[in-house]
Structure formats: structure tokens, C-alpha cells
Amino acid sequence: MNKPDPALRASRLKLLLIMLVFAAPMVAAGVLTVIGWQPNGKANGLPIEPQRNFASEQLQVTMANGQPWAWRADEPQLTLVALAGPDCAAQCLDVLTKMAAARITLNQNAPRLRLLYVGKPPADAASNGMSSYWQLGQDSKDQLAPFRPSTPDSVAALLVESDGTALSLYPAGFDPTGLRKDLQKVIR
Missing domain, CATH: 1.20.5 (Single alpha-helices involved in coiled-coils or other helix-helix interfaces)
Structure with missing residues (x-):
């Protein structure tokens, strides 16, 4: 052997x-x-449950030029939707500015995020350059009402995938720094 x-x-x-x-x-x-x-992911936004797809629901947002907002982006782009409560003023405008700044911090990936403001713009929106960063639209059928804050001078936000699927809700009073961190994780 x-x-x-x-x-x-x-x-x-x-x-x-x-x-x-x-x-x-x-x-x-x-x-x-x-x-x-x-x-457990440590996202700052709340998941949208049940999940919704604004494109398939045909949720219509009309832009200032009369054209409908295209929820399905031609290229991979997420949409950050800002929904202001009644009487959007100084605090609301401050949060909107921080949201736009969060897009800028994405550097070369900034074009992968579209900013959409839905609702009546703040009174001094034209003078502070809001339209330079945000595309302004109206939800005439008020289909986004469940996400809109009722608190005066506040903002809520929705993060929407390029196919129109709503991913996260940032309710009124959210931390814009947390939103920025989430955007940096999602957009690479």
C-alpha cells in the first residue's frame, strides 16, 4: 500500500x-x-409605499411653457420634486436653495438630477434666481396632494427615478443635509 x-x-x-x-x-x-x-439602509427619506410610478399613472405636471413634464427621462436622470406648503416664504425658499445646492455638490454628476418645483412659486422667486435652478410646473389635478405639506412656509420633496417611479419622500421639516447625502449615494 x-x-x-x-x-x-x-x-x-x-x-x-x-x-x-x-x-x-x-x-x-x-x-x-x-x-x-x-x-438596514440609513436613508434619510421615507420609502414610498405602496410604490407608485408617476409615468404609468399619467400624473400630469404642466410646465410654464404649457408642455407636460416628462417623467420618463431620455437618459438616466432622477427628478427631485419640491412641493411647497401654503405661503412659501423665507423658510421655504431657504430649503429650496439648500436643495439646489445639494444638486451642485454632485459635481460632474449634477446633470443626472433634475429639479422640479410643483406649485405656486414664492413671491420673490424671479428676483432670487429660483428659475435658474428649478423648472417650474403646476399639478392642475392635484394628484401630488398626498405628498404636499399643509404647514405654511414649508417644503416636502420627492425623489423620482428616471422611469417615473417615486423612490423616497422627504416630509416637511426634513434635513437638507440628509437629502444631500442620499443623493450622493444614489447618483454616482
């Missing part, structure tokens, strides 16, 4: 250990999935 060569046994053991190193994460992921554990 021949004894296996010790070098051959060592190389087989090394091969088995290498296979184990690569298989262990897959086995661990399978076990975690079976027991129902899911990682």
Missing part, C-alpha cells in the same frame, strides 16, 4: 482551504437570507 505524498496532501489541503474561503461568504449570505435578516 502506497502512502500519499506529503506534498500532495499539503497542496490538496491548501486547495480545500481556498475553496472554503470563497464559499464561506456565500453560505453566510444564504443563511442570513433564510432567517429573514436584511441590512
